[in-house]
Amino acid sequence: MGGTGGASRTAVMVCQGRAVAHGRLAVGRFDDPTALAFLLPAERGIVEQVRSGTTPAGWGPRLAFEMVRACAEVMAPRTVAIDDAVRQALPATPDGVPAARAQVVILGAGLDGRAWRMADLAATPVFEVDHPASQHDKRIRAGGLVPAGAPPRFVPVDFSRDDLAAALAAAGHRRSIPTIWIWEGVVPYLTRGQAARTLRIVGDRSAPGSRLIVHYHTSAPSAPLGRWASRLISALSRQSNPMAREPNRSVWTPRAMRRAVDARGFGVARDDSLLALARDLDTPIQHRRSLRNGRILVADRIPTPSSPAPDPTTYQSPR
Numbered sequence: 001m002g003g004t005g006g007a008s009r010t011a012v013m014v015c016q017g018r019a020v021a022h023g024r025l026a027v028g029r030f031d032d033p034t035a036l037a038f039l040l041p042a043e044r045g046i047v048e049q050v051r052s053g054t055t056p057a058g059w060g061p062r063l064a065f066e067m068v069r070a071c072a073e074v075m076a077p078r079t080v081a082i083d084d085a086v087r088q089a090l091p092a093t094p095d096g097v098p099a100a101r102a103q104v105v106i107l108g109a110g111l112d113g114r115a116w117r118m119a120d121l122a123a124t125p126v127f128e129v130d131h132p133a134s135q136h137d138k139r140i141r142a143g144g145l146v147p148a149g150a151p152p153r154f155v156p157v158d159f160s161r162d163d164l165a166a167a168l169a170a171a172g173h174r175r176s177i178p179t180i181w182i183w184e185g186v187v188p189y190l191t192r193g194q195a196a197r198t199l200r201i202v203g204d205r206s207a208p209g210s211r212l213i214v215h216y217h218t219s220a221p222s223a224p225l226g227r228w229a230s231r232l233i234s235a236l237s238r239q240s241n242p243m244a245r246e247p248n249r250s251v252w253t254p255r256a257m258r259r260a261v262d263a264r265g266f267g268v269a270r271d272d273s274l275l276a277l278a279r280d281l282d283t284p285i286q287h288r289r290s291l292r293n294g295r296i297l298v299a300d301r302i303p304t305p306s307s308p309a310p311d312p313t314t315y316q317s318p319r
């Protein structure tokens with residue numbers, strides 16, 4: 001982890017991307033009023049600059065500006081695709097009101113604002129799992145924000161060494177109720193082994209009706225170039241490199257990710273590149289490579305004899 005006190009810097013970077021995109025990209029489909037609120041005053045300047053479209057003078061500021069602008073281009077389709085997949089999986093009561101018969105677990109939540117901004121989650125328990133340092137930082141930042149429903153339950157876990165299953169159980173996550181798992185922007189920072197371990201626990205704790213949403217990166221020749229550009233931007237703009245202490249540790253082919261998810265009892269419903277999603281949304285496509293290398297996979301639990309038994313008092317199939 002990087003940043004003050006070890007909190008994630010990449011979480012701030014993607015939050016800046018959402019803050020730039022809010023009200024400007026995919027209007028009517030993308031909306032994140034919490035993003036700016038999660039940022040500290042020192043992190044908002046560049047957001048305002050990109051939103052105003054005033055290109056700064058000098059190489060360093062210019063490169064930093066382009067990096068945040070590119071991030072916004074990625075965050076709009078990524079967020080919309082995940083929000084849509086969450087809404088589709090939420091069970092509804094007969095009057096159409098989302099019921100508390102599911103739970104949401106956000107793995108590596110960073111500055112994700114869904115528990116505050118998604119009215120659809122008002123009746124659904126939300127668990128936010130993250131590295132203890134990042135989570136501590138978020139809890140301070142979230143102080144003034146009002147959650148959509150009950151406040152999210154914070155579950156501090158370092159995926160590289162902590163027991164995710166025990167932490168979730170202790171926080172009140174129930175194996176007998178369908179879970180909507182959001183695993184966004186985290187897989188690249190885990191080794192294959194850490195990702196596989198996490199997936200095993202996700203599989204073990206997924207009742208029938210559960211959905212897994214994974215954002216992952218495919219292998220790309222541009223990745224080393226991106227890291228080099230990030231280092232250069234930081235040196236020129238005299239800001240800390242957000243990727244310095246959060247190096248990429250794994251990339252996946254769509255086939256490998258599908259196999260990993262299949263092996264844990266999920267069936268893939270869709271797996272789209274961010275580029276295809278951006279085209280559908282008609283959002284800007286200036287940073288084609290970043291968009292092409294990111295993918296959103298949506299998979300649903302296939303009931304098996306070893307699936308946790310549904311709780312008859314609370315379970316209801318998703319639509």
Ligand SMILES: C[S@@+](CC[C@H](N)C(=O)[O-])C[C@H]1O[C@@H](n2cnc3c(N)ncnc32)[C@H](O)[C@@H]1O
Binds near residue numbers: 132160
């Ligand atoms: C790029 S941010 C993504 C945050 C959020 N999911 C989003 O998309 O806005 C990466 C997140 O992964 C978390 N993370 C990375 N490695 C981790 C680890 N070993 N254990 C727990 N969390 C980790 C960081 O704390 C950070 O919140």
